[in-house]
Amino acid sequence: MTKNPAALTNGRAKFEGHNFLNPQPIKDASIFILKQVLHNWPDKYNVQILRNLREAATPSTTLVIIDKVLPYACRQPADGVLGQIEGDVNDIAPEPLLPNYGPLRDSAYGLDFTMMFYFNAQEHTLLQFKELLASTGWELKKCNPIDARSNFLRSVIAVPV
Numbered sequence: 197m198t199k200n201p202a203a204l205t206n207g208r209a210k211f212e213g214h215n216f217l218n219p220q221p222i223k224d225a226s227i228f229i230l231k232q233v234l235h236n237w238p239d240k241y242n243v244q245i246l247r248n249l250r251e252a253a254t255p256s257t258t259l260v261i262i263d264k265v266l267p268y269a270c271r272q273p274a275d276g277v278l279g280q281i282e283g284d285v286n287d288i289a290p291e292p293l294l295p296n297y298g299p300l301r302d303s304a305y306g307l308d309f310t311m312m313f314y315f316n317a318q319e320h321t322l323l324q325f326k327e328l329l330a331s332t333g334w335e336l337k338k339c340n341p342i343d344a345r346s347n348f349l350r351s352v353i354a355v356p357v
Contacts, residue, residue: 216230216233216245216248216249217241217244217245217248218248219248219251219252220248220249220251220252221252222252223252223254224254225252225253225254225257226254226256226257226258227257227258227259227260228249228252228253228257228258228259228260229260229262230245230249230259230260230261230262230263231262231263232262232263232264232349233245233261233263234261234263234320234328235263235264235307235311235317235318235319235320236311236315236317237315237317238315238316238317239318239328242328243328243331243332246259246328246329246332246333246334247332247333250332250333250334250356253356254356255356257355257356258353258354258355259329259334259353259354259355260351260352260353261325261351261352261353261354262342262349262350262351262352263319263320263349263350263352264304264307264319264348264349264350265304265319265320265321265322265325265339265350265352266304266305266308266319266320266321266324267295267296267304267321268295268296268321269294269295269296269299270294270295271288271295272295277323277326278322278323281322281326281336281337281338281339282337282338282339283338283339283340283353303348304319307319322336322339322352325339325352329352329354330357333356333357334354334355334356334357335354335355335356335357336352336353336354337353337354337355338351338352338353339351339352339353340353
């Protein structure tokens, strides 16, 4: 809150300690933020986490997931499901390179193995995020980089359906 510390003091924003595997106690939040949470849990728990948030959401609530979005190693059709999502999905390499520039360019693949090894969890592709959100009552609307200079974290924006 270094950019707007008054948001905490005037009550516009607050941090809440909460076990997200239990029902969400705040029922009228305008935004829920999950930062690097879903990659730590198997999808059966991610479904529980996202459903708890969906049950507490109002029609105007926005869900922001700040996490790594695993880039695809193969080209995706522009008119496919991913082409319908607003935002900068991934930096695509020119042919004949792999679209993700190869596995050594992106730390997400190593992190994916780490999450699988330690937590039986995973990093998610954009399509996996879309399907996970849809199965819990959310619609993926946007995917944008947090910082234009870095491809590490992205914000995945979803709304209730």
